[in-house]
Amino acid sequence: MTSRHAAADQLLDVIATTRSIRRYRADDIPDADLADMLFAATRAPNPGNRQATRFVVLGRSASARRARRLLGDAYRSAWARKADGEQWWAGSGSDPTSRKARAGRAMQHFVESFETIPVIVLVCALMRLDPPPKHSLQMTPVFEWGSVFPACQNLLLAARALGYGGTISGWHESAETQLREELSIPDDVAISAIVTLGRPAGSHGPVRRRPLDEVVFLDRWDEPPSWALDPPGSLLRGGTMVTDGAAPGPEHTR
């Protein structure tokens, strides 16, 4: 990053190294750290200041253990369907050293050990307006996603800053009815996303992405500005590292 002041560089560094973590060490997360992460989550923006996002944390009670089991089963089914539907282990996935195969093994491990993930947070949204508006505005799903996902992102960034890692997922659909019953979640509350958290078993980031000049345009679609340069040290697709702030040619980035 261009150096301006330390706080900005640290924040940008946390953002650049917050990647999806799906393998966790067994360590529990201390309550004070959980409180800080959830505090950060509640500081996300929320359309119309409804503050309708809720967080159900699954700990170690008997009820939480049953909920974890329901989720684990749902996640294993969803991953099996996806891996099968996309023929995950064919093509490049058949080479065990490929990125695809490694990603597949991480996912397999994630769903197989779902019940033991240190912390599972159900990010929920009240689907009613409270208090009800005098002139009923229909709440759109988009409206709620605009609260739920920024909250998830704050949760992951705060986790990263405190030395944890996690990922956003949403494979709970087949377990939803039983999950509501087990956790007493009312019918008018959406279980919108699931964030899993723990001490990473491997290392954090950096995140690897398309070069900036493929995704940032100025004043017209597909026309990147001259300043759309990845900072030195960025990892691009294919594993190329930017060394001098200049975007490499496309041959390096696929």
Add this chain to the structure above:
Amino acid sequence: MTSRHAAADQLLDVIATTRSIRRYRADDIPDADLADMLFAATRAPNPGNRQATRFVVLGRSASARRARRLLGDAYRSAWARKADGEQWWAGSGSDPTSRKARAGRAMQHFVESFETIPVIVLVCALMRLDPPPKHSLQMTPVFEWGSVFPACQNLLLAARALGYGGTISGWHESAETQLREELSIPDDVAISAIVTLGRPAGSHGPVRRRPLDEVVFLDRWDEPPSWALDPPGSLLRGGTMVTDGAAPGPEHTR
């Protein structure tokens, strides 16, 4: 925040003071800062690693000026409809010192000066899968929101860290057809959200929210854990400040 290490505290502080900023000073944003903010945006998670989020930045070209005008008109109409539909200026809104009236004036200023906002970013999503999957998985809107909103949040946090402010909005619907034409945005690209950015005319945060024990539950709906305590210095609804880490009674927080 409980003090552990400086980087974590700084990140949590940036998160806690990133609030929606709708009044901007006229200063342009230097390209290097814009590049850092957009780099941060691209580091957001994205389901299935599709990397389908795109950012169209509106600068000062003739085409951008026409797009700004289209957006300004759309935003003014949308706000007028909302203020009218919700009778914004009745009830507590009729007291010019109320929070509602102040929020309304900020919104009025936002839409009236929309064309002059230093930077407007259209956050877009490719609605096709690229490359097309062999076994067609239907892409759901949720899938895309899971990329778009974390990217918007990273953009706002990076802006805050660099001394800027902004807000996520989405009142462009009535201008969408003309906007696509003006900016050559293809039909299969969704204009998902709009992030406005600039140097804040007022001060940043802190963000004011419900107390943590109203929104964080452990193992069962509506049962807050003992550790769901707002850190000292948090602003709760109604303007109460937490002084000792203990959540105040409900009479202070409505």
